[in-house]
Amino acid sequence: MAAYDLELVKLRKVYPGGTVAVEGFDLQVERGEFISFVGPSGCGKTTTLRMIAGLESITSGRLMIRGQDMTGVPTEKRPTATIFQNYAIFPHMTVRENIAFGLEVRRLPAAEIRRRVEAMIEKLELGDVADAREASLSGGQKQRLALARGLVTEPEILLLDEPLGALDANLRRSIQEELKILQRDLNITFVFVTHAQSEALSMGDRVVVMNAGRVEQISAPFDLYTRPRTPFVARFIGRNKIIEGTLAETGAGTAAVQTRFGRLRGVAVSDAATVGSPALVVVPSEYVKLEAPDSTPEEGEDSIAGTVTGIDAVGPLAYVSVRLDDRQSVRIETHRERIAGRGMEPGARVALRWRSERATIVPDMG
Amino acid sequence: MHHLKFLRGGLAVYTALFIAFLYGPFVVMGILSFQKGPEGGPQFPILEWSTYWYRHVLGFAPPSRVAPLPIGEALVRSLTLAFATMVVSTVLGTLTAQAFRERFRGSGLVFYLVVLGMIVPGVLLGLGMALLANNLGIDRNWWSTAFVLHVVYTYPFAFLVMLAIFNRFDRSVEEASWMLGVTPARTFRKVTFPMIFPGVLSAMLFAFTLSYDEFPRTLFTAGSDVTMPIAIYGTFAVEIHPNLFAFGVLTTLFSFALLSVYGILMALSVRRARMRATGIQEEIA
Ligand SMILES: Nc1ncnc2c1ncn2[C@@H]1O[C@H](COP(=O)(O)OP(=O)(O)O)[C@@H](O)[C@H]1O
Ligand SMILES: [Mg+2]
Numbered sequence: 279m280a281a282y283d284l285e286l287v288k289l290r291k292v293y294p295g296g297t298v299a300v301e302g303f304d305l306q307v308e309r310g311e312f313i314s315f316v317g318p319s320g321c322g323k324t325t326t327l328r329m330i331a332g333l334e335s336i337t338s339g340r341l342m343i344r345g346q347d348m349t350g351v352p353t354e355k356r357p358t359a360t361i362f363q364n365y366a367i368f369p370h371m372t373v374r375e376n377i378a379f380g381l382e383v384r385r386l387p388a389a390e391i392r393r394r395v396e397a398m399i400e401k402l403e404l405g406d407v408a409d410a411r412e413a414s415l416s417g418g419q420k421q422r423l424a425l426a427r428g429l430v431t432e433p434e435i436l437l438l439d440e441p442l443g444a445l446d447a448n449l450r451r452s453i454q455e456e457l458k459i460l461q462r463d464l465n466i467t468f469v470f471v472t473h474a475q476s477e478a479l480s481m482g483d484r485v486v487v488m489n490a491g492r493v494e495q496i497s498a499p500f501d502l503y504t505r506p507r508t509p510f511v512a513r514f515i516g517r518n519k520i521i522e523g524t525l526a527e528t529g530a531g532t533a534a535v536q537t538r539f540g541r542l543r544g545v546a547v548s549d550a551a552t553v554g555s556p557a558l559v560v561v562p563s564e565y566v567k568l569e570a571p572d573s574t575p576e577e578g579e580d581s582i583a584g585t586v587t588g589i590d591a592v593g594p595l596a597y598v599s600v601r602l603d604d605r606q607s608v609r610i611e612t613h614r615e616r617i618a619g620r621g622m623e624p625g626a627r628v629a630l631r632w633r634s635e636r637a638t639i640v641p642d643m644g
Numbered sequence: 645m646h647h648l649k650f651l652r653g654g655l656a657v658y659t660a661l662f663i664a665f666l667y668g669p670f671v672v673m674g675i676l677s678f679q680k681g682p683e684g685g686p687q688f689p690i691l692e693w694s695t696y697w698y699r700h701v702l703g704f705a706p707p708s709r710v711a712p713l714p715i716g717e718a719l720v721r722s723l724t725l726a727f728a729t730m731v732v733s734t735v736l737g738t739l740t741a742q743a744f745r746e747r748f749r750g751s752g753l754v755f756y757l758v759v760l761g762m763i764v765p766g767v768l769l770g771l772g773m774a775l776l777a778n779n780l781g782i783d784r785n786w787w788s789t790a791f792v793l794h795v796v797y798t799y800p801f802a803f804l805v806m807l808a809i810f811n812r813f814d815r816s817v818e819e820a821s822w823m824l825g826v827t828p829a830r831t832f833r834k835v836t837f838p839m840i841f842p843g844v845l846s847a848m849l850f851a852f853t854l855s856y857d858e859f860p861r862t863l864f865t866a867g868s869d870v871t872m873p874i875a876i877y878g879t880f881a882v883e884i885h886p887n888l889f890a891f892g893v894l895t896t897l898f899s900f901a902l903l904s905v906y907g908i909l910m911a912l913s914v915r916r917a918r919m920r921a922t923g924i925q926e927e928i929a
Contacts, residue, residue: 353819354828431824
């Protein structure tokens with residue numbers, strides 16, 4: 279069996295003060311994968327990344343890189359490089375010196391060092407500022423310098439801690455794309471930490487959703503979006519309509535939940551839940567259609583009712599706000615022409631419909 | 645309104661007095677150092693302006709009834725002592741501050757033990773050291789017992805300066821160096837030290853100047869080969885001549901030169917970074 283590039287086994291971190299920052303973290307990463315960690319602030323993302331980099335000790339569990347146990351291996355001996363949130367540029371060195379710094383301790387011939395540094399300067403388009411220091415660099419340039427400095431030592435795993443957090447939205451989007459291309463180019467493993475779900479979903483081959491020190495779900499972005507496995511993921515990722523109820527029947531990968539809107543069906547993500555236990559019906563808003571309240575649902579569709587409270591039109595799109603009979607509000611995106619002339623105005627009754635295989639039944643552990 | 649005017653006037657007087665007391669002695673000393681020699685005494689009026697006493701201090705004046713100041717060797721001792729104290733205290737202070745970047749067991753106690761060295765009254769410390777040396781049968785010398793006390797005294801100052809510097813130091817820069825494969829020792833030399841250098845310079849200045857004119861701790865511990873402040877004190881016992889004032893002016897100028905070197909080094913390290921920065925910006929524009 280080929281070793282994973284990175285493997286975490288029951289990783290746990292308790293800080294000296296007693297804070298349990300990470301608990302029971304299991305993860306296997308294939309070579310060349312782009313893994314995103316996402317979760318609210320304080321959920322343990324940075325701590326996990328620092329344990330991988332060797333900047334933080336591991337309380338218990340194991341951490342392997344390419345099959346090698348990293349216990350007792352100091353930071354400078356690990357095949358990882360870290361891009362820090364604040365970039366951590368050496369302020370007393372020029373851009374060129376920053377990039378060369380990690381190579382100078384590697385006993386490489388001077389010509390080889392120069393060649394690699396210049397190649398990296400070119401790759402990340404830092405030629406104009408090669409002799410400048412940190413004080414005169416823009417945010418985007420610092421970001422690229424941090425990348426160049428980390429990549430020039432040819433790490434096997436690149437760890438990035440919210441590297442785009444300090445940049446404005448446009449720059450962030452363009453660097454997101456650059457990063458993705460760079461990663462495919464180099465074919466090395468990226469572990470990318472962010473608190474923004476959109477960034478995690480658009481960047482990661484797989485996304486690790488963390489909450490309060492624990493892993494909630496590890497999935498490809500689309501699965502995460504369409505098949506959340508925990509209530510936290512259902513609420514944190516995407517724009518889901520969530521309806522509470524109790525599990526009424528299970529079987530063959532599907533389930534039905536008794537809710538105040540009646541019995542709703544969906545795909546079951548867990549067989550473990552017992553009938554009568556609390557459960558959520560989770561429907562991505564994108565799959566919800568608006569229909570007249572008196573129309574008949576098609577075969578395989580579920581339906582709930584509500585009252586229109588407002589409509590925002592943006593170009594060809596319309597956002598219809600609906601207050602459901604359980605007093606929750608939901609905003610449905612649709613095309614303007616699809617609701618035109620159908621009596622959809624504030625105060626009108628409306629039916630929300632979706633195909634039941636689009637819904638996911640998630641056990642509600644509390 | 646009236647109140648405020650009164651307050652302002654009071655403050656002005658206070659400031660004027662403050663400046664008068666700060667610079668007054670030096671101005672008086674400066675004027676009297678140009679007294680006529682060798683007949684003129686250490687008081688007004690100035691009989692005639694002359695640089696006689698400066699020549700006297702530097703050993704260029706013909707022999708007269710006024711004995712030369714016995715400070716030549718003492719001055720060399722003081723400078724050597726101040727230099728050694730500066731090196732040891734700055735190194736110790738920097739290392740201790742480095743250790744304090746991480747909280748360790750008993751760090752509070754260690755902190756107070758270190759800082760004690762600058763809080764305990766100097767005379768007591770000097771006396772205590774002299775008694776201890778006598779009991780243990782150790783000779784008292786400027787380069788042994790006095791040197792130890794100079795370090796005990798100046799080390800806390802260097803430590804506090806470096807502690808303040810490390811407080812504002814961004815640790816992730818060091819971590820970035822480690823993750824590039826650079827050992828912690830080399831990281832300290834190549835990354836940490838250049839970044840804390842201005843602080844080190846300040847710590848050195850503190851240690852040097854404090855040691856250079858240290859009196860109470862040195863008085864009982866320097867033995868028979870005394871340092872410059874003790875030697876000057878010794879001349880008071882005989883008779884005061886304006887050569888002492890000339891010497892005072894010269895040492896003040898020396899201190900001032902030291903301060904200038906410090907200022908220039910500081911400004912250079914700031915300017916070098918800024919010049920590079922603006923140069924590049926112009927190039928781009
Ligand atoms: N050096 C530290 N000492 C003690 N507690 C810490 C330390 N660093 C982080 N924590 C705590 O560990 C938890 C996880 O923090 P962190 O990994 O930084 O979260 P994230 O990066 O997801 O925002 C938080 O509760 C935080 O307060
Ligand atoms: Mg963080």
